[in-house]
Amino acid sequence: MDSSEVQAPSLLELPxxxxxxxxxxxxxxxxxxxRVFPAGTDFIRQGEYTSDFFIVVSGIVTAYRTEKGGKTxxxxxxxxxxxxxxxxxxxxxxxxxxxxxxLPCVLAVLDGALFKELYSFAPDFKKQVDQxxxxxxxxxxxxxxxxxxxxxxxLLSTLREAARFESHPKDSVIAVQGERAxxxxxxxxxxxxxxxxxVEGAEELVGYLMANSSFGEWxxxxxxxxxxxxxxxxxxTETLALPIASIQEAFAGQPxxxxxxxxxxxxxxxxxxxxxxxxxxVGDLQATDEQLEIMVHSESIKGGEAxxxxxxxxxxxxxxxxxxxxxxxxxxxxLSKKGKRVSAEGNALxxxxxxxxxxYSCEAPGCMMSCTYGAIRRDSHGLxxxxxxxxxxxxxxxxxxxxxxxxxxxxxxxxxxxATSWVSSLPLIxxxxxxxxxxxxxxxxxxxxxxxxxxxxKAVKCDRCEGLPFEACVYNCPCGAIERxxxxxxxxxxxxxxxxxHIEEPQ
Amino acid sequence: xxxxxxxxxxxxxxxxxxxxxxxxxxxxGISFGRGPYSDRTFILLSGWTALVMLVVVAAYVxxxxxxxxxxxxxxxxxxxxxxxxxxxxGIHRLQQRIDSGALKTPALIGSEARKxxxxxxxxxxxxxxxxxxxxGEQAWTVRMVPTEPLGRVARWMHVHVFxxxxxxxxxxxxxxxxxxxxxxxxxxxxxxxxxxxxxxGIFLWARGPRWLTAREHDLSIEEASALxxxxxxxxxxxxxxxxxxxxxxxxxxxxxxxxxxxxxxVIIDGxxxxxxxxxxxxxxxxxxxxxxxxxxxxxxxxQRVRASFMAxxxxxIPAALLLTGMVAVHVVSIWKF
Ligand code: SF4
Ligand code: SF4
Ligand code: SF4
Numbered sequence: 001m002d003s004s005e006v007q008a009p010s011l012l013e014l015p016x017x018x019x020x021x022x023x024x025x026x027x028x029x030x031x032x033x034x035r036v037f038p039a040g041t042d043f044i045r046q047g048e049y050t051s052d053f054f055i056v057v058s059g060i061v062t063a064y065r066t067e068k069g070g071k072t073x074x075x076x077x078x079x080x081x082x083x084x085x086x087x088x089x090x091x092x093x094x095x096x097x098x099x100x101x102x103l104p105c106v107l108a109v110l111d112g113a114l115f116k117e118l119y120s121f122a123p124d125f126k127k128q129v130d131q132x133x134x135x136x137x138x139x140x141x142x143x144x145x146x147x148x149x150x151x152x153x154x155l156l157s158t159l160r161e162a163a164r165f166e167s168h169p170k171d172s173v174i175a176v177q178g179e180r181a182x183x184x185x186x187x188x189x190x191x192x193x194x195x196x197x198x199v200e201g202a203e204e205l206v207g208y209l210m211a212n213s214s215f216g217e218w219x220x221x222x223x224x225x226x227x228x229x230x231x232x233x234x235x236x237t238e239t240l241a242l243p244i245a246s247i248q249e250a251f252a253g254q255p256x257x258x259x260x261x262x263x264x265x266x267x268x269x270x271x272x273x274x275x276x277x278x279x280x281x282v283g284d285l286q287a288t289d290e291q292l293e294i295m296v297h298s299e300s301i302k303g304g305e306a307x308x309x310x311x312x313x314x315x316x317x318x319x320x321x322x323x324x325x326x327x328x329x330x331x332x333x334x335l336s337k338k339g340k341r342v343s344a345e346g347n348a349l350x351x352x353x354x355x356x357x358x359x360y361s362c363e364a365p366g367c368m369m370s371c372t373y374g375a376i377r378r379d380s381h382g383l384x385x386x387x388x389x390x391x392x393x394x395x396x397x398x399x400x401x402x403x404x405x406x407x408x409x410x411x412x413x414x415x416x417x418x419a420t421s422w423v424s425s426l427p428l429i430x431x432x433x434x435x436x437x438x439x440x441x442x443x444x445x446x447x448x449x450x451x452x453x454x455x456x457x458k459a460v461k462c463d464r465c466e467g468l469p470f471e472a473c474v475y476n477c478p479c480g481a482i483e484r485x486x487x488x489x490x491x492x493x494x495x496x497x498x499x500x501x502h503i504e505e506p507q
Numbered sequence: 508x509x510x511x512x513x514x515x516x517x518x519x520x521x522x523x524x525x526x527x528x529x530x531x532x533x534x535x536g537i538s539f540g541r542g543p544y545s546d547r548t549f550i551l552l553s554g555w556t557a558l559v560m561l562v563v564v565a566a567y568v569x570x571x572x573x574x575x576x577x578x579x580x581x582x583x584x585x586x587x588x589x590x591x592x593x594x595x596x597g598i599h600r601l602q603q604r605i606d607s608g609a610l611k612t613p614a615l616i617g618s619e620a621r622k623x624x625x626x627x628x629x630x631x632x633x634x635x636x637x638x639x640x641x642x643g644e645q646a647w648t649v650r651m652v653p654t655e656p657l658g659r660v661a662r663w664m665h666v667h668v669f670x671x672x673x674x675x676x677x678x679x680x681x682x683x684x685x686x687x688x689x690x691x692x693x694x695x696x697x698x699x700x701x702x703x704x705x706x707x708g709i710f711l712w713a714r715g716p717r718w719l720t721a722r723e724h725d726l727s728i729e730e731a732s733a734l735x736x737x738x739x740x741x742x743x744x745x746x747x748x749x750x751x752x753x754x755x756x757x758x759x760x761x762x763x764x765x766x767x768x769x770x771x772x773v774i775i776d777g778x779x780x781x782x783x784x785x786x787x788x789x790x791x792x793x794x795x796x797x798x799x800x801x802x803x804x805x806x807x808x809x810q811r812v813r814a815s816f817m818a819x820x821x822x823x824i825p826a827a828l829l830l831t832g833m834v835a836v837h838v839v840s841i842w843k844f
Contacts, residue, residue, distance in 0.1 A: 045599060066607070311720040313511065315712050316728060316813055319575055319660070326577030338729045352720050354727070467585045469632040469654040476574045479712065480511050480661035 011108050014055065014081055019124035027117065033109045037101040044085075044099040049378040051112025053089040056082050059105030063097040076136060077102075086129050087141055089115040090189040090238065096140060113374025113390075116189070120236060130165050138163060142242075147184055147217045147264050151257070155250075162246030168233040175227045181219040183241045190237025191369050194229045203230070219244045220265035228269075235369055306360050306485065307335060307462070307473065311352040313481035320356075320473035320482050327465055327472045330409045334358060334462040335473055340403075356482070357405045358462040358473075359384060367461075370400025375459070386459055393457030401461075408457040510713070515665035521673035528553055528680055539683040553681035554841075560674040561834060567667035571660055581656045584631040594633060597623035598651055605647050613637045613647055620649050631656070668709050675702030694837055697830045704823035715816025722812045731806040738799040745792050749785075753778060757792065771796070 011017050011028055020028065034057065037043050044050055046066060054061075056078045063075040063084065075097050078084055088095055089112045110118070118125045133141075139157040142148050148156060164183075168174055168190070175181065177197060192209040209215060209231065218228055251257045309320075316337075324333045335358040342353040361384045368376040368384060375390035376397060398406045465471050474482055528549075532539065537546040573579055601610070601619055610616050620635030633651040675698065682695040719728065726734065746757045759774055775793045779786055 045596075045603065048599070066603075312717050314716050315816065316716075316719065319571070322575045326575060326579075327582070336729070338727065338733060341727065352717075465653075467587060467591060467632065469581050469584050469656055471653060472574070474659070475653075475655055476571070476660045478571065478660050478664045479716075480659070480664075481716075 011055065011057075016055065016081075016083065016125060016128055020118070020122055024118060024122050024125075027114060028110075031111070031114050035107050035109055037105045037107065039101055039104050041101045041105075042098055043101060043107075044095050044097075046095055046098045048095050050085070050088050050095055051115075051377060053085040053110040053112075053115040054083060054099075055108040055110075056080055057106040057108050059107075060102040061105060061107070062100050062102050064100065065097040075140070083129075083132070086115070086133055087137055088112075090119065111374060112377070113372075119238075134160060134163065134165075138240075141240075142186070147214070147220065147261060147268065148247075155257070158250040159242060159246060162243055162250070164241040164243075166239045166241060168237045168239065170233055170235055172233050174231045174233060174237075174239065175215070175229075177227050177230045179227055181216050181227045182245065183219065183243045184214055184216040184247070185231075186214045186240045186242070188238040188240055191234045191366070192231045192237060193234050194231055196229045216244075217265045217268040220247070220261060221269060307356045307358040307482060308485050309337065309339070309354040309356055309482045311341075311354055311481075313479045314354075314477075315479055315481075317478065319476050319478060323472035323476035324462075324465075327468060328460075330460065332407050332409050332460055334405075334407070334460060355403075356473075357403055359405050360403060366400040366402050367397035367406060367459075368400075370396040372396070383464070384461075385463070386461065388458060391458050393459065395456075395459070397459050406459050406461045409460050410457055511661075513668075513709075513713070515662075515669060517665045517669040521669040524556065525673050525676045528556065528677060532680065539680045545683070550681060553677050554838075557674055557677040557681055558834065558838060560670045560677060561831065564667050564671045564674060565831060567660075567663040570657070570663050574660065579657070584656070586629050586632050590628050591633075594624050594627035594629045594651060597627060598635065598649055602649055605649065611646065616647055616649055624651070630654075668705075671705050672702070675699070675705075678702070690833075690837070694830070694833050697826055697833060700826045701823060701830050704819050704826065708819040708823055711816035711819060715813075718816065719809065719812045722809060726802070726805055726809075728806070728809040728813060731802060731809055735799065735802045735806050738795065738802060742792070742795050742799055745788075745795060748788075749782075753782065756781075757796075 011032055012020070012025055017025070017028060035043075037059075039059075046064075058080050061078045061084070063077070064072050065075045066072045076084070084099070085095075089110070119129065120126075138160050139153045142151075142156045142159060142163075165188075174185065174192060177195075187209050192213075194209055194215070195203045198204045215229070215231060216227070218226070247261070248258070251261070314337075318337075321333045321335060321337065324335055325331055328334065335356045337354065337356055339354045339356040342355065344350050344352050361378075365376070365378070365384050368378065373390050373392055373394070375387045375392070377385055377387055393408055395408055398404075398408065471484065474484060531537075532546075532549055535546065535549070537549045539545070598620060601616070601623060604610050604619075605616060610619065616637050617635060620637070621630070624630040624633055624635060629651075632654060634654045635649050636652045637647055637649050639647060678695065678698045682691060682698075746754045749757065756774060756778055771793070775789060778789050782789065
């Protein structure tokens with residue numbers, strides 16, 4: 001984003017911020033930035049990952065959306081006092097449109113962490129944002145619900161009034177398996193665990209749902225309208241509930257749409273239960289791009305890329321780990337070969353594989369959701385990056401990452417005595433092996449938004465050897481055993497129709 | 508079996524050199540090594556060829572350890588985050604132009620991408636990869652990938668394997684199978700050792716990983732090693748709370764190694780008798796030691812399998828180092844005298 005920072009009129013004069021507490025006013029004054037964009041600047045590209053929330057101080061901004069096939073439409077226009085970006089700030093999903101300064105503009109920018117802080121703790125701010133969101137962006141956002149995917153924005157706007165916004169504190173149960181389901185729920189921000197009772201009646205974790213995932217599509221199928229799983233908030237979570245009755249009512253006079261919704265619901269339901277979808281008559285939805293998109297959005301396929309070791313080639317020489325150490329000044333390896341094993345029968349490549357513990361830049365990054373200090377962001381290209389200055393070493397991301405790829409290093413300042421390591425985060429034995437040591441206060445700039453915090457360490461993970469002309473682990477393996485590839489390629493290759501032998505064979 | 512170890516254009520080049528020398532000698536009626544039908548030019552040619560091959564073969568080792576030690580020269584190309592971001596933004600915009608149909612051929616896309624990378628100053632670190640797109644409407648995708656200026660070590664490995672093998676063959680022709688002088692014989696003997704252990708090594712590297720993978724049931728070798736270290740630390744910590752005398756008796760258990768189960772029981776019973784009020788702690792510690800023993804056994808078994816395909820290096824590496832030194836002496840002595 002090209003911009004320059006300027007002094008601009010106080011944001012506190014805007015109605016959006018009129019009822020903030022003193023503490024939040026101070027946060028806003030300190031952390032909000034003002035940026036100037038000359039006329040004609042595209043400052044957000046469609047598809048770019050951003051978590052910033054923008055308020056137009058002066059000028060005009062237009063949002064353009066280009067559909068597949070190149071057709072571009074104007075989605076919206078914003079002038080002084082209006083805002084946009086709440087969807088991305090809440091969910092860290094790619095921008096739905098390109099934003100262009102039509103006239104010279106001054107914009108106030110709140111980064112995702114500050115926006116979430118105000119959204120969570122400033123009720124009037126939340127109310128105003130939700131109200132405008134309902135009027136302006138809701139119909140657009142509903143298009144990410146797999147059930148409603150592909151429906152026209154005009155049709156979806158009929159559901160606007162029926163949608164219910166809900167906030168769920170950490171650990172609250174949102175839906176219980178077996179109880180009557182009467183709505184489709186879209187996760188706006190935060191994350192949920194999804195559990196199911198097994199044959200012995202014990203609760204089993206079957207997955208996670210992150211921002212822009214949805215559940216409850218089963219309820220759309222006649223006679224099958226019970227929650228098939230129990231959903232519980234892992235962190236404070238915002239959802240949007242759409243009553244099934246309202247959807248049916250909205251499309252009552254349009255049997256072809258109801259039929260289409262039913263087919264989609266059946267496909268999602270089958271996918272949810274791990275049933276071969278070819279058993280279902282889903283007509284034109286079968287094996288199309290749309291099906292793939294539905295699956296991606298329902299989290300059955302994760303994004304990102306994994307470092308994969310072909311165990312039939314790897315001689316366990318450790319050159320990969322040593323090379324990773326060699327390119328990082330802190331001497332901490334970002335990968336460990338103790339990864340998840342995938343048997344030859346269990347993957348599309350037909351090889352014994354090990355998914356090393358290196359970052360996948362997940363579609364639904366548990367680390368980012370757990371970090372309340374704004375120290376983990378998705379960059380504009382989707383890669384998960386750690387913001388070194390904001391990290392206080394609280395180790396929440398270590399717990400939040402399902403793949404155990406984050407390590408804690410000692411704080412950068414040698415005078416800070418708070419030496420800790422990833423060992424200390426091991427369950428049960430962590431504190432025995434690496435007893436916690438004293439921490440010392442750190443400069444204000446390193447703190448989160450108004451939290452008194454000491455820096456105990458810094459979180460690190462694979463940065464893909466940023467800035468170097470190689471990924472050291474891949475570059476230095478003498479056997480060509482380690483490669484980067486999408487997990488989807490390994491597990492769902494037939495679905496994606498990719499080439500079989502993806503592990504590059506050196507010539 | 509890792510057949511990629513054998514698939515390389517260098518196999519062809521190395522074969523051509525060896526066959527060329529052999530056929531040349533046969534056609535010229537030249538006998539190998541020194542003898543009545545030997546030829547000075549052939550000896551010099553084969554000698555120099557072997558020397559060049561040895562240098563190329565040694566370069567792999569240098570390359571590998573320079574990387575691992577953090578001395579790769581291409582690290583000097585490192586660029587900052589802002590430049591990468593600038594280039595990525597440019598490539599993203601280029602993709603949008605491709606999607607809108609403004610750019611249609613990979614050559615054009617490639618040339619635009621190169622300009623973007625150059626403007627951002629990252630051309631030495633990243634190159635643009637233009638690939639056919641997966642969607643129907645989107646004909647091409649472009650993304651940034653590392654330039655890998657010196658090539659992957661896996662490729663250098665091919666060079667090592669094939670020119671190393673060719674080196675052995677050229678050495679045979681150069682020395683005439685059994686050289687005359689003691690030094691020559693030692694040199695040739697060492698060369699054959701390096702050559703043969705290398706051949707064995709390459710075969711074992713191709714097959715061995717599969718043996719190990721098949722043997723790793725519940726724990727991988729990495730997991731077993733980490734678990735073993737962690738249990739060892741826990742044991743040491745648990746023992747440290749006892750008096751030095753009792754700790755010494757626990758030490759007799761030797762972490763479970765070399766002590767039979769019945770002997771262990773006798774030692775533990777003895778400690779029980781000495782400290783009847785610590786029964787539970789002692790039992791826990793005994794269980795920990797047994798667990799450590801089981802993990803150690805598993806680890807040793809896995810290490811043995813790994814050693815079965817790594818042990819050849821114990822001979823190959825020192826012999827290769829010695830050979831390099833002796834070749835240097837040989838070359839200098841020929842040159843001088
Ligand atoms: S650190 Fe873990 S949770 Fe975060 S993006 Fe990487 S793999 Fe996913
Ligand atoms: S890509 Fe680089 S940072 Fe990531 S694991 Fe490999 S060597 Fe380490
Ligand atoms: S460098 Fe390659 S062969 Fe060596 S341990 Fe790593 S993946 Fe295996």
